[in-house]
Amino acid sequence: MHSLDTNPLPAVTGAGTQPQRWVPTVLTAIALTYLSLVLFLPILNVFIQAFNHGFGPFWANLTESDSLHAIWLTLLLALVVVPLNTVFGLCAAWAIARHQFPGRVLLLSIIDLPFSVSPVVAGLMIVLLYGRNGWFGPWLEAINLKVTFAFPGMVIATAFVTLPFVAREVIPVLEEVGSDQEEAARILGASDWQTFWRVTLPNIRWGLIYGVILTNARAMGEIGAVLVVSGNILGKTQTLPVFIEEAYKQYETQSAYAAAVLLALLALVTLAIKELLERRTRIQSEA
Amino acid sequence: MTVSPPLPPTQPAPRRWLVYVSWPWRITLGYLSLILLLPIAAVLVKASTESPAQFWAIATSPVALSAYNVTFGTALIAALINGIFGTLVAWVLVRYQFPLKRLVDATIDLPFALPTSVAGLTLATVYGQHGWIGSLLAPFGVEVSFTRLGVGVAMIFISLPFVVRTVQPVLSEMERELEEAAWCMGASHWQTFWRVLLPPLIPAILTGVAQGFSRAVGEYGSTVIIASNIPFKDLIAPVLIFQRLEQYDYAGATVIGTVLLGISLLMLLVINWLQAWGRRYA
Amino acid sequence: MGLWKQVSRRWGRVGAIAVIALLCLKLLACTSLGNSTGKPPVEVTLAAFVVTRTVHEQLIPKFVAQWQREHQQQVTFSRSYGGSGSQTRAVVDGLDADVVHLALALDTERLQKAGLIQPGWEREFPDQSIVSKSVVALVTRPGNPKQIRDWSDLAKPGITLVTADPKTSGVARWNFLALWNGAIQAGADTAQATEFMRNVYNNVPALTRDAREATDVFSKQERIDALINYENEVILSAQKGMPLNYTIPRVNISIDNPIAIVDRNVQKHGNREVAEAYVRYLYTPEAQTVFAQLGFRPVDAQVAQQFASQFPHVEKLATAQTYGGWQKIQKRFFADGAIFDQIRTQIGK
Numbered sequence: 001m002h003s004l005d006t007n008p009l010p011a012v013t014g015a016g017t018q019p020q021r022w023v024p025t026v027l028t029a030i031a032l033t034y035l036s037l038v039l040f041l042p043i044l045n046v047f048i049q050a051f052n053h054g055f056g057p058f059w060a061n062l063t064e065s066d067s068l069h070a071i072w073l074t075l076l077l078a079l080v081v082v083p084l085n086t087v088f089g090l091c092a093a094w095a096i097a098r099h100q101f102p103g104r105v106l107l108l109s110i111i112d113l114p115f116s117v118s119p120v121v122a123g124l125m126i127v128l129l130y131g132r133n134g135w136f137g138p139w140l141e142a143i144n145l146k147v148t149f150a151f152p153g154m155v156i157a158t159a160f161v162t163l164p165f166v167a168r169e170v171i172p173v174l175e176e177v178g179s180d181q182e183e184a185a186r187i188l189g190a191s192d193w194q195t196f197w198r199v200t201l202p203n204i205r206w207g208l209i210y211g212v213i214l215t216n217a218r219a220m221g222e223i224g225a226v227l228v229v230s231g232n233i234l235g236k237t238q239t240l241p242v243f244i245e246e247a248y249k250q251y252e253t254q255s256a257y258a259a260a261v262l263l264a265l266l267a268l269v270t271l272a273i274k275e276l277l278e279r280r281t282r283i284q285s286e287a
Numbered sequence: 288m289t290v291s292p293p294l295p296p297t298q299p300a301p302r303r304w305l306v307y308v309s310w311p312w313r314i315t316l317g318y319l320s321l322i323l324l325l326p327i328a329a330v331l332v333k334a335s336t337e338s339p340a341q342f343w344a345i346a347t348s349p350v351a352l353s354a355y356n357v358t359f360g361t362a363l364i365a366a367l368i369n370g371i372f373g374t375l376v377a378w379v380l381v382r383y384q385f386p387l388k389r390l391v392d393a394t395i396d397l398p399f400a401l402p403t404s405v406a407g408l409t410l411a412t413v414y415g416q417h418g419w420i421g422s423l424l425a426p427f428g429v430e431v432s433f434t435r436l437g438v439g440v441a442m443i444f445i446s447l448p449f450v451v452r453t454v455q456p457v458l459s460e461m462e463r464e465l466e467e468a469a470w471c472m473g474a475s476h477w478q479t480f481w482r483v484l485l486p487p488l489i490p491a492i493l494t495g496v497a498q499g500f501s502r503a504v505g506e507y508g509s510t511v512i513i514a515s516n517i518p519f520k521d522l523i524a525p526v527l528i529f530q531r532l533e534q535y536d537y538a539g540a541t542v543i544g545t546v547l548l549g550i551s552l553l554m555l556l557v558i559n560w561l562q563a564w565g566r567r568y569a
Numbered sequence: 570m571g572l573w574k575q576v577s578r579r580w581g582r583v584g585a586i587a588v589i590a591l592l593c594l595k596l597l598a599c600t601s602l603g604n605s606t607g608k609p610p611v612e613v614t615l616a617a618f619v620v621t622r623t624v625h626e627q628l629i630p631k632f633v634a635q636w637q638r639e640h641q642q643q644v645t646f647s648r649s650y651g652g653s654g655s656q657t658r659a660v661v662d663g664l665d666a667d668v669v670h671l672a673l674a675l676d677t678e679r680l681q682k683a684g685l686i687q688p689g690w691e692r693e694f695p696d697q698s699i700v701s702k703s704v705v706a707l708v709t710r711p712g713n714p715k716q717i718r719d720w721s722d723l724a725k726p727g728i729t730l731v732t733a734d735p736k737t738s739g740v741a742r743w744n745f746l747a748l749w750n751g752a753i754q755a756g757a758d759t760a761q762a763t764e765f766m767r768n769v770y771n772n773v774p775a776l777t778r779d780a781r782e783a784t785d786v787f788s789k790q791e792r793i794d795a796l797i798n799y800e801n802e803v804i805l806s807a808q809k810g811m812p813l814n815y816t817i818p819r820v821n822i823s824i825d826n827p828i829a830i831v832d833r834n835v836q837k838h839g840n841r842e843v844a845e846a847y848v849r850y851l852y853t854p855e856a857q858t859v860f861a862q863l864g865f866r867p868v869d870a871q872v873a874q875q876f877a878s879q880f881p882h883v884e885k886l887a888t889a890q891t892y893g894g895w896q897k898i899q900k901r902f903f904a905d906g907a908i909f910d911q912i913r914t915q916i917g918k
């Protein structure tokens with residue numbers, strides 16, 4: 001392979017004109033080996049641990065009212081956070097991808113920053129702001145609004161840790177697509193909203209969808225930051241990941257793994273929507 | 288259907304531009320301040336309650352220095368490995384057909400959905416002395432659990448989806464005609480890849496690497512389980528922060544947090560700047 | 570164009586189904602609690618360290634029934650379980666706990682320092698407000714091939730052991746103290762004891778975040794010869810189907826878990842009476858029997874006698890007071906640059 005690279009003037013040969021057969025096979029094999037090592041085997045292990053005693057214990061644990069509440073709360077959290085971060089992500093992506101301005105790289109880097117904040121510190125930040133001794137603590141107590149150790153704090157914590165996804169998924173696509181079509185639409189008289197809905201959105205849909213999927217998965221799986229700001233009250237502020245952690249701490253390893261499987265499946269609901277959309281698109285383009 | 292009137296051509300461009308973008312900008316900046324900047328400000332202010340001398344002493348203690356070294360070094364290597372293999376996985380998923388492709392595609396996101404502690408547990412099991420992979424490595428004297436290698440494996444696992452998911456949409460949007468044209472003009476595979484395919488992918492790959500890197504720097508739940516947490520060996524900085532918190536030393540914890548934030552921001556700036564630069568010359 | 574209309578309609582439908590499913594779940598989750606008679610219902614929030622969960626989950630329903638019988642008042646408990654240090658931080662930062670059951674008095678003292686608990690809380694309840702106790706256990710492989718029986722065996726070269734990190738696990742500080750106490754009681758002075766501790770921690774290939782993870786590492790890594798853990802964790806692990814082979818060293822330390830009323834919060838909630846009644850209930854023979862069944866050494870003398878066969882006798886039992894109380898212990902051993910830091914720096918380098 002390297003010898004080919006050094007050849008400055010490509011000779012027109014038969015080998016170069018047709019994609020070779022073995023290339024896809026080899027590349028697929030390498031990709032799948034890599035994924036097996038770092039992804040499939042660990043995940044498979046989770047599934048095996050979860051169900052090696054059958055579904056019985058898993059089911060018994062999940063039908064308790066506390067764990068039902070944990071499932072509900074996890075879904076609710078995702079339901080609030082995902083739209084918030086999607087709107088933000090779209091706005092930020094548009095603002096950044098469509099404009100050149102000083103500090104653009106800085107703004108991008110700042111948007112990336114939440115990932116590198118350790119979840120415990122992310123939780124601590126919110127406690128420092130809204131906790132009893134925090135900046136807004138006394139004021140919040142005076143108007144009797146609970147942010148930390150209640151739902152609003154958990155929303156902020158989850159929004160914080162999942163902030164970058166949509167924006168960062170959409171920006172490369174927006175840049176790749178370019179703005180020609182949007183300008184054409186505008187010259188043809190489309191309003192901003194029409195341009196966005198009919199030109200931009202269809203163009204960036206894959207980036208957007210991946211962003212939403214990742215936001216959703218991470219919003220449901222987040223534990224560190226949420227644990228700090230939720231106080232982990234059973235049946236009130238306990239989310240599914242925290243429920244899993246507690247089951248593990250109680251030496252109920254199997255139900256911890258089983259709940260983890262359930263959580264993983266819940267988080268992938270968005271993937272089903274993507275599937276649906278993909279099929280629609282295919283039908284549409286074939287029609 | 289209502290159609291807004293076409294723009295009067297005499298309108299000065301800058302003002303239109305301002306009106307046009309103002310709402311997205313307002314939302315971006317408002318939300319960013321509330322969710323991101325304000326909390327970070329809280330941490331910085333808390334850290335600044337330590338005197339500068341004290342701040343310096345905590346931030347540069349030998350244990351902390353070795354923890355930064357482990358954290359950033361390992362995170363960077365993990366991000367680069369994911370950069371290479373993530374691109375490959377994205378390419379395979381977009382361009383080739385193979386059995387169970389959809390299942391493979393769906394599995395990519397699982398590292399985000401699993402709580403990090405579960406990720407740590409399963410990695411510790413699989414890569415442990417008697418685990419599926421660990422037992423294969425053991426005869427070669429390669430130990431994964433309780434070493435920096437283990438920290439690296441955990442970081443690769445939790446940041447795996449980033450590169451795949453940033454490259455995938457760009458690849459889907461890219462026109463195949465380009466590479467076909469290159470082939471028709473007689474370019475070899477390697478040349479097609481290097482000169483035609485890679486340049487437009489680089490921004491997406493770098494985005495994924497940047498995100499994977501920063502995620503790996505912040506990761507705590509899974510790494511703490513697979514590492515031995517012994518200072519100067521594989522103790523990572525987030526564990527150091529947790530240790531400080533456990534001593535009720537909020538200020539000390541935020542000092543280390545601030546240093547991590549600062550270094551991460553610097554490295555992100557470099558990666559993002561490289562990406563912007565790459566775009567300009569692509 | 571039509572595509573997007575279709576898609577948005579489809580998404581709308583998916584969304585509607587999701588919302589309905591969620592509401593059903595919510596209804597299931599919030600099963601209505603029977604009708605109340607007499608006094609208005611009252612709520613008590615309990616924050617406890619995580620291994621006590623099984624105990625409280627058994628005792629709370631009993632107490633609630635008893636209170637309903639005697640006072641015609643409905644009590645509901647909000648329960649939160651987590652690491653002792655995390656629970657303490659949460660209460661300091663505004664978790665509205667009325668009762669705190671923590672792993673060590675250091676954490677309760679922290680709440681006192683934050684102005685949430687009045688000084689003198691130790692005298693509010695029997696036994697210095699200690700409601701549950703345990704000792705430190707040495708877990709070994711079946712048949713004990715490395716002949717590990719006492720603290721001194723852990724310092725021998727060629728032994729590997731695992732224990733939680735005293736820096737991240739509040740409870741792991743008891744382990745450190747037990748080792749130190751083992752050396753001191755065997756006649757070592759401070760320098761010798763420090764040397765002993767260095768040798769022991771030199772044999773530790775990994776410091777886990779907490780006791781539970783230490784157990785996990787021990788069960789997964791067969792090359793590790795010993796695990797230092799609390800007796801009650803070992804018993805709980807056996808009850809959950811993970812039996813471990815262990816000995817209780819004859820020189821040991823009493824792991825004392827205090828309980829306290831958070832004065833500021835009960836004042837705010839006006840539920841001091843119920844909260845105190847629950848704590849007092851925990852001291853009754855009935856409740857202490859449950860503690861004993863689930864692996865804690867009972868504080869009630871009679872119950873202790875009854876369960877004597879389950880808990881091996883300890884000859885020399887030291888307490889935190891032996892070493893001047895938790896404030897002094899923390900400063901001497903675990904603070905920045907204190908003995909534990911010195912030891913681990915020497916080992917690491």
